[in-house]
Amino acid sequence: MTTREQIREAALRVLGEIAPEADLGALDPAAPLRETLDLDSMDFLNFVVGLLEEIGIDVPESEYGQLSSLGACIEYLAARSASGPGA
Amino acid sequence: MPSLGADMESGTLLEWHVKPGDVVHRGDIVARVDTEKAEIEVEIFHDGVVEELLVTPGTKVPVGTPLARLRAAEGAVVAPAARPEAPAPPPRAVTAPPPAPPPPAAAAAPLALRRLRVSPVARRIAEERGIDLAGITGTGPDGAITRADVERAAAAPVTAAAPAAPAAPAALVAPVTAPAAPAPPAPTLAPAAARAAERARAMRRTIGAAMARSKREIPHYYLSMRLDLSHALRWLEAENARRPAPQRILPAALLLRATALALREVPELNGFFRDDAFQPSEAVHLGVAVALRPAGLVAPALHDADRLSLDALMAALRDLVQRARSGVLRSSELGEATITVTSLGDTGADLVYGVIHPPQVAMVGFGRVHEEPWAENGGVGARPVVTASLAADHRASDGHRGGLFLAALARLLLHPEAL
Numbered sequence: 279m280t281t282r283e284q285i286r287e288a289a290l291r292v293l294g295e296i297a298p299e300a301d302l303g304a305l306d307p308a309a310p311l312r313e314t315l316d317l318d319s320m321d322f323l324n325f326v327v328g329l330l331e332e333i334g335i336d337v338p339e340s341e342y343g344q345l346s347s348l349g350a351c352i353e354y355l356a357a358r359s360a361s362g363p364g365a
Numbered sequence: 366m367p368s369l370g371a372d373m374e375s376g377t378l379l380e381w382h383v384k385p386g387d388v389v390h391r392g393d394i395v396a397r398v399d400t401e402k403a404e405i406e407v408e409i410f411h412d413g414v415v416e417e418l419l420v421t422p423g424t425k426v427p428v429g430t431p432l433a434r435l436r437a438a439e440g441a442v443v444a445p446a447a448r449p450e451a452p453a454p455p456p457r458a459v460t461a462p463p464p465a466p467p468p469p470a471a472a473a474a475p476l477a478l479r480r481l482r483v484s485p486v487a488r489r490i491a492e493e494r495g496i497d498l499a500g501i502t503g504t505g506p507d508g509a510i511t512r513a514d515v516e517r518a519a520a521a522p523v524t525a526a527a528p529a530a531p532a533a534p535a536a537l538v539a540p541v542t543a544p545a546a547p548a549p550p551a552p553t554l555a556p557a558a559a560r561a562a563e564r565a566r567a568m569r570r571t572i573g574a575a576m577a578r579s580k581r582e583i584p585h586y587y588l589s590m591r592l593d594l595s596h597a598l599r600w601l602e603a604e605n606a607r608r609p610a611p612q613r614i615l616p617a618a619l620l621l622r623a624t625a626l627a628l629r630e631v632p633e634l635n636g637f638f639r640d641d642a643f644q645p646s647e648a649v650h651l652g653v654a655v656a657l658r659p660a661g662l663v664a665p666a667l668h669d670a671d672r673l674s675l676d677a678l679m680a681a682l683r684d685l686v687q688r689a690r691s692g693v694l695r696s697s698e699l700g701e702a703t704i705t706v707t708s709l710g711d712t713g714a715d716l717v718y719g720v721i722h723p724p725q726v727a728m729v730g731f732g733r734v735h736e737e738p739w740a741e742n743g744g745v746g747a748r749p750v751v752t753a754s755l756a757a758d759h760r761a762s763d764g765h766r767g768g769l770f771l772a773a774l775a776r777l778l779l780h781p782e783a784l
Contacts, residue, residue, distance in 0.1 A: 299659050318656070318687050318710045319615050326610045339605045339613065 280333050280359045285352050292328030296321050307349035333357065366398070366420075366430045367696055368536055376400045377425040378432065387415045389435070392576035394434060394695065401404050406695040412438035454657035463586055487515045516578075517639075517723075568661045576720050583721050584637075584759040590771040593739055595748045599783055600781040617708050618679040620751070620784045624706055625649045625678075627773035632772055633762035634727035634755070635703050647741040652702025652722065653682065656690040663689050664705050664722065664724060665698035709733055719756035729768075 290302050294312075296314045305314065311324060320340070330336045335358050337345065351365040366376045377399040383389060396407045402424050420426055487510050491501075501518045503510035525643045525707035529637040532659050560652070574774040597619055626633045628649050636645040649671040665688075667673075667681055688694055708731040719728030739748040752772055757767050779784065 292564065297658065316658075320619065323610070323615060323683075324614060324687075330610050336609050339602065 280356070282352050282356050283361070285333060286348070288332035289348060289355075290331060291328065292325055295322055295328065297308045305348055307352070308347050311345065311347050311351070322363050329355070333359070366428050366432060367405075375425050375427045376405075378420045378422050379404065380422050381418055383418075384414050385415050389413060389415060397693075404693045406693060407432075408695055408697050409435070410459040411435060416440075424518065444645070449669075450626050452665070460537050465521050470704075472629070487512045491515045491518075501554050513738055517582075521639055534655070565661055568657075568663075572662060575722060579720050579723050581702070583723060583726075585721060585756050586759050586764055586767065587718055587754065587756050588764060588767045588771060589716055589752055589754040590768075590775060591737070591739075591750050591752050592775050593741075593748050594734060594751055594778060595739075596779040597778045598734075598749050612676070614675060614679045616681050616730075617710075617733060617782060618675060619778070619781060620665065620668060620708060620753075621651055621653065621706060622675050622678050623777040624675075624729055625651060625673075627770050628704065628776055630773045631762070631766050631770040634757055635724060636723040637703070638726050638758055638760055639724050643758075648703065648705040650703045652705035652725070653685060654705060654707035655686050657690060663699075664702060665689055665694050666700075668697075668701070686733070704729065707731070711735075716752045717739075719753055719754065721756055721758055726761040729755045730754040 283308075290305075293300070293301075293305075293311075293315065294302055296317065300315050311317065317325065325345070326337050326342070335355055335356065337358075341354070345351045366378075371783075382736040383395045388393060390412050391410055393409050394406045395409045395415075398405050398407050413435040417437050418433045420432045422429065426432075434542075456485060486534040486772055491510075501510050501514050503514055568738050574724055594616070598616065600618060601614060601616060608614075632645050633643070635649055636643060639681050640645070649667055650666040650668050653667050654662060654664045656662055665685055667678070667685055670678060670681075674682060674723040685698070702722070702725065704725055704727050706729045707718070707719060709717055711733055713733045715732040717730035719730045721728050730753070730756070734751045736747045738745050739750060753771055755771055757765050
């Protein structure tokens with residue numbers, strides 16, 4: 279079980295590696311992630327791979343839509359984390 | 366110090382990956398160098414044994430300064446190997462400096478020792494534009510380098526290629542400069558932001574020069590075709606659903622794979638236009654245009670893309686994009702591409718009219734993948750579609766052959782399982 283705060287920190291750490299020029303401290307949790315940070319499909323794949331490495335959750339491609347903003351990511355990953363280890 | 370960019374005058378040796386006595390083979394990464402634009406992994410272009418490291422890490426030296434002394438592998442004929450098909454020969458000649466004193470045998474005398482014949486005006490232009498004369502094949506009397514040769518070289522690849530300063534003279538005096546080379550003290554590093562801004566300006570200049578050259582010299586023709594991606598994406602979706610994230614494949618990899626295979630069918634699009642003739646390339650090295658953050662563009666080569674499985678190609682692509690964006694590319698990746706592919710991604714425009722990177726003869730572009738009405742067998746339905754475009758050099762091919770290439774792409778993408 280990973281807390282929302284841990285998920286937030288992990289997600290920001292991964293995004294920081296992908297978009298080092300972005301001011302992530304100022305990232306609006308409701309802002310569309312891909313447009314705001316200019317993530318292309320390779321960046322987004324790296325984001326998903328980074329989440330798997332950091333918190334052990336593998337987001338299937340069919341659920342990429344759940345990762346539309348930082349806030350949505352946290353909600354989705356927290357729910358996944360609560361529903362079972364690794365899953 | 367290899368020349369890794371048209372405007373590169375010097376580089377800072379960051380670290381050695383080899384030491385005296387090490388056996389090295391063509392393609393081994395021997396050092397890491399910082400240029401104004403990026404960090405580059407320097408590869409060696411000869412087999413041999415490292416005799417002596419001449420430059421210490423932290424030292425900034427002019428392009429052409431020998432970095433190390435290499436004893437050529439026994440019986441190796443070094444010279445021809447030093448200047449093969451690729452458009453960025455200088456790194457080769459210069460990174461593996463003359464196996465100077467030890468075997469002064471005739472067979473070992475490499476290219477860098479060749480005295481260059483250069484017309485004064487050509488030399489002046491080369492100096493102004495920071496072009497490495499050692500990388501130019503002269504077409505004047507007795508192989509002399511003329512103004513036209515230098516101007517042609519100035520057009521060399523966007524990403525790096527067109528070599529820098531008086532590399533050859535420096536290499537010529539290798540034995541003399543060797544002791545002196547390590548002298549310049551480590552440079553004081555400019556603040557990171559200023560350096561990044563300078564890099565961005567340098568990159569913009571390099572791109573501008575190469576593209577202007579391209580538009581002046583290359584008689585482009587353009588073709589485009591809409592490709593039905595429904596089969597390819599359905600297959601990819603099923604495939605990716607079975608795979609953990611690190612093993613998933615992006616549509617871009619599928620498009621690159623199809624491009625590499627289609628090029629085998631139409632080889633007139635793959636190679637270089639040099640010395641007034643098209644020189645087809647056996648190997649398919651796809652230059653992959655990678656957008657940099659926050660701005661800029663490089664197109665490093667994905668080597669032998671036609672011989673990589675889809676999985677291997679995807680892994681190579683991920684690695685290449687990551688290194689391009691973190692600014693650590695290998696010298697062979699800059700300038701060896703035999704054609705360039707640009708993919709606008711899923712948020713870009715529908716269609717790209719490419720500008721060919723000289724001396725290449727074609728650029729393939731993919732627009733954004735999106736749903737469109739698609740008519741087939743008397744009915745219309747919505748399908749994911751991408752518009753593929755081809756910009757090609759009329760000196761090497763014509764529209765008929767170009768059209769066959771696009772048709773091959775369309776056909777290959779209808780059978781993704783075979784890719």
